[in-house]
Amino acid sequence: NAGVMQNPRHLVRRRGQEARLRCSPMKGHSHVYWYRQLPEEGLKFMVYLQKENIIDESGMPKERFSAEFPKEGPSILRIQQVVRGDSAAYFCASSPRQAFFGQGTRLTVV
Amino acid sequence: ILNVEQSPQSLHVQEGDSTNFTCSFPSSNFYALHWYRWETAKSPEALFVMTLNGDEKKKGRISATLNTKEGYSYLYIKGSQPEDSATYLCAFSGGGADGLTFGKGTHLIIQP
Numbered sequence: 001n002a003g004v005m006q007n008p009r010h011l012v013r014r015r016g017q018e019a020r021l022r023c024s025p026m027k028g029h030s031h032v033y034w035y036r037q038l039p040e041e042g043l044k045f046m047v048y049l050q051k052e053n054i055i056d057e058s059g060m061p062k063e064r065f066s067a068e069f070p071k072e073g074p075s076i077l078r079i080q081q082v083v084r085g086d087s088a089a090y091f092c093a094s095s096p097r098q099a100f101f102g103q104g105t106r107l108t109v110v
Numbered sequence: 111i112l113n114v115e116q117s118p119q120s121l122h123v124q125e126g127d128s129t130n131f132t133c134s135f136p137s138s139n140f141y142a143l144h145w146y147r148w149e150t151a152k153s154p155e156a157l158f159v160m161t162l163n164g165d166e167k168k169k170g171r172i173s174a175t176l177n178t179k180e181g182y183s184y185l186y187i188k189g190s191q192p193e194d195s196a197t198y199l200c201a202f203s204g205g206g207a208d209g210l211t212f213g214k215g216t217h218l219i220i221q222p
Contacts, residue, residue: 045212
């Protein structure tokens, strides 16, 4: 049973492009959480999803960011029209009983 | 949505000092309380899983206590070192099939 898989590990996008970050939870896990770690800052909660449902998106920026966790396939965090301030490490975790974290995707916007 | 609160949100501590911070959670339908340490640019590390009221767990200079009746857990760090600088997350797990509810974390900075 592989751990939580995030891909890509590193992603470079030009300003204005779209970034898609994928998180494959551990087998049997139906809960996914996304966190963002900005340079020089602590991590920030973004969104909590169950299969096909957003449970808590209180940490998601209102514009350009969206997340989904479809019935089949990985959870996707999508950032449209990226700006330099979106450069960060994005982590996901899956559960139910204990959270297991992925290695993160490092997004760099140039 | 369950309420898991961590305080303080951010904490600056002098190297060598001891410190502690709090996680509060619902006192009903308790299953487990988890602590994680998350250092910048690394994947989070699981510190403790606590299930019994009165539990006390220790890992080196870090320890944690649990009070399920009043709904809080303390994390203690003795003799802080620069490598302790991280965000410390707690997560509550209830008795149903729901997932974990995370706190927003305490961002700890150890100053040399």
